[in-house]
Amino acid sequence: MTTHDNDAYKPIATVDLAIFSLSPEGLAVLLVRRAGAPFSGDWALPGGWIHIDEDADLQAAARRVLKEKTGVETPYLEQLQTTGSAGRDPRGWSISIVYIALLSADDVAQRQDAMAGQAEWRAIEGEGVGLSLAFDHASLLREALGRIRSKVEYTNLPGHLLPARFTLSELQSVYESLLGRKLDKSAFRKRMAEADFLEPVEGEMRRASNRPAQMFRLKDAQSLVLFDRRI
Incomplete structure (x- = not known):
């Protein structure tokens, strides 16, 4: 039987978050500027690796990443989708579990100093933010916006x-x-x-x-x- 280096066959696994709040212009999403490769200097949705020794489950991973990026612990959080392919990340086969988080105006005002250093709120323009995003995050943002807009009709x-x-x-x-x-x-x-x-x-x-x-x-x-x- 042929043996393999197991790490070579492990996909990259992350959680990514579409974090929304209200701005004077309307709905806004939190973006972060990537400091390192790949897509260094580009804007992206906040995200992070799944920590198998720390995260009890996927929602725990999402809440940890959310707190790291915003300082907020318990807002409204909803799993949007799981996506994965060989081409979405130049580092290799990757899986992303995508969550939607909604922050109130109080959350944003009180936690502004805790936001990641390269984070910025961008107003939604149509189906996106009017600029290109790293990885497939523009597509993920469109999916998140579609979910929110559909639920406005019949939820709180x-x-x-x-x-x-x-x-x-x-x-x-x-x-x-x-x-x-x-x-x-x-x-x-x-x-x-x-x-x-x-x-x-x-x-x-x-x-x-x-x-x-x-x-x-x-x-x-x-x-x-x-x-x-x-x-």
């Missing part, structure tokens, strides 16, 4: 992009931004009440033009709630 996903406390008007504004269309105020508020994923913050109101607005928060900051019908 936009709520995970807001600060910990927000008004219903602010929540509606995020839905409208991601959907690209206006929503009827009364119908929207009825749908949010039916979905039952919000709770009022007792005693907290925000000044508004007409009357103070009640502040709300998510009942569960890490779960996705499915609606019984689309918005």
